[in-house]
Amino acid sequence: MPGPAVSVRGLVKRYGATTAVDGIDLEVPAASVLALLGPNGAGKTTTVEICSGLTAADAGEVRVLGRAPSSEAVRARIGAMPQGGGAYPGVKAGEMLHLVASCSANPLDPDWLLDVLGLREHARTTYKRLSGGEQQRLALACAIVGRPELVFLDEPTAGMDPQARHLVWQLVTSLRRDGVAVLLTTHLMEEAEALADDVVIIDHGRVVAHGSPAQLTAGDQQELRFRARPGMDLDHLDTRLPVGYATSETLPGRYLVQGRIDPAALSAITSWCADQGVMADDVQVARRSLEDVFLDLTGRELR
């Protein structure tokens, strides 16, 4: 069993008085996908730039494929998609991909890659004339053209339309299947849920939660929301529900029950409403999403 592709312990990075990364730990096992999830400014990009050797850490230990991240031996084995891509402004898309391919001994066929990423008709378009989404796709092509065993993707689907995003998801899934480890950042919940084996949620440079999407949105952490008359006495409801349920009035007249929402729990809630002589309206049962997890942990919306 090979060691982890990426291992980060106590990573700290400061820019002047600002601490961008404040003691992050994470580990990307070989051939798995880890999503670094958080709002803008959470420290995702800084973390990925340090791991891909573009920025030096101020403190902490970072091992990439068992070595220091900036070593040339490591850079020959990884592929990186820096945020916003990067190319000569006047270079043609095809030329840029061929240049990056020439840095590897056994690259994928650049023309094939342009084709599958929908860039064939833009192969002779200069970089500065590509749309944001096209630049993103070129950057992704540059990241994977060298057949790396570890790929860093910083906001890989930012600025892409849904079809392109779906294509990128397919690509990441195929990379993982073929044994490539992927560390990606995103602020899209559905992206993390769809792609990642592990999710690390960061905010203000710290890890606020980590686990698989299933663990983070664990099955018994369901919730039920309904509307009814404001100010009802929830203590009475609590006595009717088994231990392990949480009830709250999130806004006047809006109620939230968190816990395992089974028929017995639903029955207890509706009979309590009947006792109060109110009609529960707009009843919704939902599995917690990563979005809810993030909101619970930070008290803020992700976007």
Added chain:
Amino acid sequence: MSTPPPTFTEGTFAPNPARGPLLGMLRAQAGIETRLALRNGEQVLLTLLIPVVLLFGLSLIPLLPVPPSQVAQPRVGSVLPSILALAVMSSAFTSQAIALGFDRRYGVLRRLAATALPRWLLVTGRLVAVLAVVVIQVVLLCVVAALIGWRPSEMAGGANLLGAAVSVLLGAAAFGALGILLGGTLRAEIVLALANVIWFVLLLAGGIVIPLSMLPGPIAVVAQFLPSGALAEALRATMVEGAAPGTGPVLVLVGWAVVAGLVAARTVRWR
């Protein structure tokens, strides 16, 4: 995209990483940077068109004073060294600084720093591309000069072409290091403005079109320590007098190359 996304057969992305051959990387990077320099209209204007036009103009129209020792020669013989110095300054310094400034803006250094391309090769590739452009400039300007009457063998001492080639190389090193220093540290717009202003000032007052001996005293004193003055004087000494480039100009060019190179190595930002 109207077609459905492709499905990737298993093993398509099976890892097989290894660094490419160094020579191949160098060829690819230097090749692209040379092509970009020759494709960019503003850079071509600066590096090829203006020098050729000035070579013609200053050779055919008696605008500039000619040193007394050379009045018997065709004007092009005394104009060509000035224009070669201008050409080297245009490509190695101004054009390269501007290109580097915008390359940084568009993130290409970060992009390439994330590949297996070693950092030293990244710099080498840029320098090779600059040299390629300089070679093209020198060949073009010498051919044009020959067409309008330049005969190196008929110069006073027979032109020292090897010495001239060494001078061009030293000039490219000095201006190249300065160009990397300027383009690698400041914002693209500021680089654009500064590189052009410096080009213009050095062209007129830096000893390029007006030889040091014809510049007003205080300006001449300063200009002999500038890379422009040193390169132009070295080229005049070798191409017109058939002499060696001269210790002074060589030391000045080497000095600028070393100092600017060392400062650049410490301060150039990769983004």
